[in-house]
Structure formats: C-alpha cells, structure tokens
Amino acid sequence: MGETKHTEGPWLCGEILAFGHHRLVISADGAKIACVYGPSSAANASLIAAAPETAAERDRLREVNAELVEALRFYSDEWERDVFGDVGDPDRFFAVVSPTNSLREDKGRRASAALAKAEGR
Incomplete structure (x- = not known):
C-alpha cells in the first residue's frame, strides 16, 4: 500500500491518574497521539491505540x-x-x-x- 502517514505503532494507552476518566494514547517513543475523556475512555483509548495494527491488517x-x-x-x-x-x-x-x-x-x-x-x- 501507500506510504504510512500516521505516527508509527505500536501505540500504548494509559490512565492519567490525576484526572479520573482520562486516558492518554502515546507512541512507543512517547509522542502524544490522543487524550480521551469520559466514562468510556478506557475502551475508546484501547480502540485508538489499536489503529496502527488495524491499518496493517487492513492492508494485508x-x-x-x-x-x-x-x-x-x-x-x-x-x-x-x-x-x-x-x-x-x-x-x-x-x-x-x-x-x-x-x-x-x-x-x-x-x-x-x-x-x-x-x-x-
């Protein structure tokens, strides 16, 4: 497929402890990808973090x-x-x-x- 235009994976997600329902998605080198808020933030952050692998599987x-x-x-x-x-x-x-x-x-x-x-x- 074409050239990758997004930050390379893997992406990781973790809780921002000081803010409760906040999750941060980061790249392996620590670059911030997304900050997710709300009661579904853990599931949403996991879904976002899976994007590079999902895109690779789509291409395959x-x-x-x-x-x-x-x-x-x-x-x-x-x-x-x-x-x-x-x-x-x-x-x-x-x-x-x-x-x-x-x-x-x-x-x-x-x-x-x-x-x-x-x-x-």
Missing part, C-alpha cells in the same frame, strides 16, 4: 483479497470454458441445461456474479 487483507479475486477470475474463466464451450451465451445455455447439473451451474454462476461485483461490472 487487501492483498489477500486481490489474490482471491485473481483466483476467482481464473476459475470463473476456466468454468465458463468448461461449461459453455462454444455456446457463448450463458443465459441461453442455462435455459436448456439439465436439472441434474443445476448445482454445478449455480455455483459457477454465483462465482461469476461475485467476480463481476468485485470488478464493478
């Missing part, structure tokens, strides 16, 4: 998703070649296909539809 999952879309594209193309051959038109093919093959065609159709949605078609 984007890469995995790209690999899965590519695999789906490959298998969808293979399936269409196997099933349709020279017929060309999937709707015409499915109009005459045997009911005993309906499960296979349904899975292939759903894979093709998922791929089309992922590609914005």
Whole structure:
C-alpha cells in the first residue's frame, strides 16, 4: 500500500491518574497521539491505540483479497470454458441445461456474479 502517514505503532494507552476518566494514547517513543475523556475512555483509548495494527491488517487483507479475486477470475474463466464451450451465451445455455447439473451451474454462476461485483461490472 501507500506510504504510512500516521505516527508509527505500536501505540500504548494509559490512565492519567490525576484526572479520573482520562486516558492518554502515546507512541512507543512517547509522542502524544490522543487524550480521551469520559466514562468510556478506557475502551475508546484501547480502540485508538489499536489503529496502527488495524491499518496493517487492513492492508494485508487487501492483498489477500486481490489474490482471491485473481483466483476467482481464473476459475470463473476456466468454468465458463468448461461449461459453455462454444455456446457463448450463458443465459441461453442455462435455459436448456439439465436439472441434474443445476448445482454445478449455480455455483459457477454465483462465482461469476461475485467476480463481476468485485470488478464493478
């Protein structure tokens, strides 16, 4: 992904003892990231402190998703070649296909539809 524009993690959170429901989120080198107030401050500060790891996981999952879309594209193309051959038109093919093959065609159709949605078609 792109260049990181936020303070590098890990981020840590701790209570500001003098102020009760106040939490401070800091970077590993001590830079202040956020000061959180209120009765939910501990949960909110923990959520904020997890941001660098959450962003890293998001980036990893984007890469995995790209690999899965590519695999789906490959298998969808293979399936269409196997099933349709020279017929060309999937709707015409499915109009005459045997009911005993309906499960296979349904899975292939759903894979093709998922791929089309992922590609914005």
